[in-house]
Amino acid sequence: xxxxxxxxxxxAVLALGFAATDASAQMRKVKVATExxxxxxxFVNSAGKLEGFELDLGAELCKRAKFDCEFVAQDWDGIIPxxxxxxxDAIMAGMNITPKRLETINFTTAYAAGAHxxxxxxxSSLAKxxxxxxxxxxxxxxAEKAIADLKPMLKGKILGVQGSTTNLAWAEKYFKDVAxxxxxxxxxxxxxxxxxxxxDAAVVAHSAAxxxxxxxxxxxxxxxxxxxxxxxxxxxxAVGIRKEDNDLKAAFDEAVKSAIADGTIKRLSEKWFxxxxxxxx
Amino acid sequence: xxxxxxxxxxxxxxxxxxxxLQLAFSSIGLGFCLAVLLAAMMRSRLLPLAWxxxxxxxxxxxxxxxxxxxxxxxxxxxxxxxxDEMGIWWFFRSPYYCALxxxxxxxxxxxxxxxxxxxxxxxxxxxxAARAFxxxxxxxxxxxxxxxxxxxxxxxxxxxxxxxxxxxSLVSTxxxxxxxxxxxxxxxxxxxxxxxxFVAGAIYLAINFAMARLIALAEDRIAPDLGRAAATxxxxxxxx
Numbered sequence: 230x231x232x233x234x235x236x237x238x239x240x241a242v243l244a245l246g247f248a249a250t251d252a253s254a255q256m257r258k259v260k261v262a263t264e265x266x267x268x269x270x271x272f273v274n275s276a277g278k279l280e281g282f283e284l285d286l287g288a289e290l291c292k293r294a295k296f297d298c299e300f301v302a303q304d305w306d307g308i309i310p311x312x313x314x315x316x317x318d319a320i321m322a323g324m325n326i327t328p329k330r331l332e333t334i335n336f337t338t339a340y341a342a343g344a345h346x347x348x349x350x351x352x353s354s355l356a357k358x359x360x361x362x363x364x365x366x367x368x369x370x371x372a373e374k375a376i377a378d379l380k381p382m383l384k385g386k387i388l389g390v391q392g393s394t395t396n397l398a399w400a401e402k403y404f405k406d407v408a409x410x411x412x413x414x415x416x417x418x419x420x421x422x423x424x425x426x427x428x429d430a431a432v433v434a435h436s437a438a439x440x441x442x443x444x445x446x447x448x449x450x451x452x453x454x455x456x457x458x459x460x461x462x463x464x465x466x467a468v469g470i471r472k473e474d475n476d477l478k479a480a481f482d483e484a485v486k487s488a489i490a491d492g493t494i495k496r497l498s499e500k501w502f503x504x505x506x507x508x509x510x
Numbered sequence: 511x512x513x514x515x516x517x518x519x520x521x522x523x524x525x526x527x528x529x530x531l532q533l534a535f536s537s538i539g540l541g542f543c544l545a546v547l548l549a550a551m552m553r554s555r556l557l558p559l560a561w562x563x564x565x566x567x568x569x570x571x572x573x574x575x576x577x578x579x580x581x582x583x584x585x586x587x588x589x590x591x592x593x594d595e596m597g598i599w600w601f602f603r604s605p606y607y608c609a610l611x612x613x614x615x616x617x618x619x620x621x622x623x624x625x626x627x628x629x630x631x632x633x634x635x636x637x638x639a640a641r642a643f644x645x646x647x648x649x650x651x652x653x654x655x656x657x658x659x660x661x662x663x664x665x666x667x668x669x670x671x672x673x674x675x676x677x678x679s680l681v682s683t684x685x686x687x688x689x690x691x692x693x694x695x696x697x698x699x700x701x702x703x704x705x706x707x708f709v710a711g712a713i714y715l716a717i718n719f720a721m722a723r724l725i726a727l728a729e730d731r732i733a734p735d736l737g738r739a740a741a742t743x744x745x746x747x748x749x750x
Contacts, residue, residue, distance in 0.1 A: 306694050310703040333701045389685075393698030411605070411685040412695065418584065425587035427603050 256297040259477070260317035261287055265302035266415045268440040269501040270323035270466075273302070282501035283321040286340060289493055290468070293484035306393045306414065309334060312471060319470050319477065323434070325395050325463025335472045337481040339465025340494055342508040344456035345396055347388075348431040348438040350423060351451050355430055358382060358454035365460025375455050376403045383408045389419035389428035395463045396432045402461065420446050436502050465508045512705065519696055519709045526689040527713065533606075533688065534675045537613035541674075542667075544614065545621025552626050563622065570619035576680050578616055583608040583684045609681040617674050624670060628663030629655065661733040668725035672718050679714075689713055 263271040263283055271281040279300050291298035303311055305322070312320055312334060326336045344362070349355045358379060363372035384407045390397045392412040400410055411428060413419040419431045424446045431438075435456060441447035468481045488494050489507055498506040551563035570578065586593065586602050593599040601607045632655050640654045682691030693710040697703050 306698050307703070309701045310697065313701060329699070392695060412687070412691075413685060414683060421584050421587060425590050425603075427587060427605075 256295060259291065259296040259298045259319060261291075261298055261300050261319045261321055262303040262308055262311065262317040263287075263300055263320070264305045264308065264322045264415075266305070266417055267323050267437060270436070271321070282341075282497055283323065285497050285501070286488070286494065287321050289488055289497070290340075290481060290484040293487055294480040296480070304414070305391065309469070312469060315471075318474065319468050319481070321468055323437070323466055324469050326465055326467050327395055327398075327461065327463055329398070330469070333472075335470050335474075335478055336467040337470065337478055338485045338489075339467045339508040340485045340488070341498065341506040342458065342463075342465040343502075343506050344435045344458045345399070345433065345462050346435055346438070346452055346456050347454045348420075348423065348433045348441065348447075348450055349429070349453045350426070351449050353429060353453075355382065355386070355453050356451065361455040363455055363457050365457060365462060366464070367459065369460060372457060372460070373403075375457075379454060380404070380407050383430075386429040387411060387427070388430050388432055389413055389422055390432040391416050391419065395461060396434070399457070399462050400432045416441070420444075420450075423450065436506065439502070515700075515702065516705055516709055519693075519706050520713075522696055523689055523692050523706075523709055523713055526687060526692040527717070529686060529688040530675070530678050531717070533609060533613060533678045533681060533686075534671075536610055537617055537678075538671055538674050540610075540614045541617035541621050544618035545625050548618060548622035549625035549629060552622065553629060567619045567622050570615050571623070575612065575616050575677055576683065579609060579612040579680055579684060582612045605681075605684045605686050609678075609684060609686055613674065613677060613681075616677070617670060620670050620673075621667065624663050624666045625659070627666070628659035628661075631662040632658045657732070664725070664729050664732065668722070668729070671725065672721055675717055675721060676714060 263279060263281075265271055265273045265279050267281075269281050271279060271283045274280040279302060284300060287298060287300060301317055303317070303322075308320055308322055308324070309330065311317065320334075324330075326339060330336070347355065347358065349358075359375075361375055363375050365372045380403075383404055386407075387409045388400055388404060389411050390400050390413065392414065397410075397412060400408075404410065411419075411422075413422070416431070416433065416437055419428065419433075420441045422428050423431050430453070433441075435452055438447075438450075438452050442450050442452075468485070470478050470481065485494075494507050495505050498504070548563045548566060551559045552567075554560050554563075582602075583605060586608075590599060590602075593602055601611075636654055636658065637650065640650050645653060678688055679690035681688060682694060685691075687695070689710050693706050696706045700706070
């Protein structure tokens, strides 16, 4: 009698165990890394929780792909090496697709695209930089002409830029010969130094610059000069994935496409950036 | 292991060595002067002077160097109008001077305790003997107290010098591109953290190996009877 009861109990435990494995097989666990210091893309709110465009979008994409997603914060300069080291499975951190990064990791279809430029103090002489919009992919020649026109005005200035970014690669390629370039760990740090007057301009994504301008640090700041996009500045912001994870890429690709098609990205983008950042194909 | 890559990383990282050494040696030199002053203050009969020195050591030894660097650089950066008024903003505008200041104050706090320990270890009998010979004040310090204190303090101070060389790796957080800052930059371009940090570690190891030899030489030189060469013999004698 006792033995039977034990057998029944054991069978029940086993059955429960199998049921649990079954459920987790349906919902693949996916760990997504973000920086948590790049408002409004992703940041840590006053309650200490991750928040932002990519947290909202990530939840939406995971729902569509039927993934059980967990977001973790990771310092920007180690974000790709840690993906390689399998500390997580995907990156959603305002990261642009670039040929250089594609040598190491893979990207899904872009879920956002925006312009890059200079953030300055309103009182600065750089406030008079000429405007305009230039795409490095579509018309490199006129973009480079606009850059050449900027050079004399940036002569002897100090530019702050976050390390390991497309902004840094771009600034180093075009302005290293005329200006001093300082590298920062986070955009918040170069914003502080711009406010203090240690640097003359920050090279930034306009989306992040607008978020800075709404904070106390950035109340006297403005975006100056032309808006640049495409080319080495990036082919759009996308989910970063290890090269071998093709099924993960396929699932996220599908989710991103459907979120673009039904206007979800437009809606979230307007919520967080006040403008539509949907990539234009 | 990819030796070509290790070598190319090495070639790029050595560009950061001058800044690493410059920061380390300037801060150790300035820090030592400040440490001697602080140690003198701590032994002073004027209690307020002793309290100021002890308070300084308490604060700078009790908080992380990284926090001190951030406070001096980003913290003071927010008080630009006042610093401008005082005419010292040019100093705090520069990340190099901010780093140098933080490193100097930090090592001075540790150095002060080491120097104080050295001074306290001078046997009273030696001082009385010197007095009996008519020495006093500066002569007493130069001939008797300072040499004995230095001998006692040097092993601990050597430790501090090596710690400071490694501590310079923190200044990359305020945009200074020394060896560690360059290592981060190379990693961000190549995504090969292991190899690059391996080379960076080897560079620090080489610098500190040379430094440790120099310190050992200095120890033998100023105190042949206490130095490492003599240590084994002394130990033998003591056990009998």
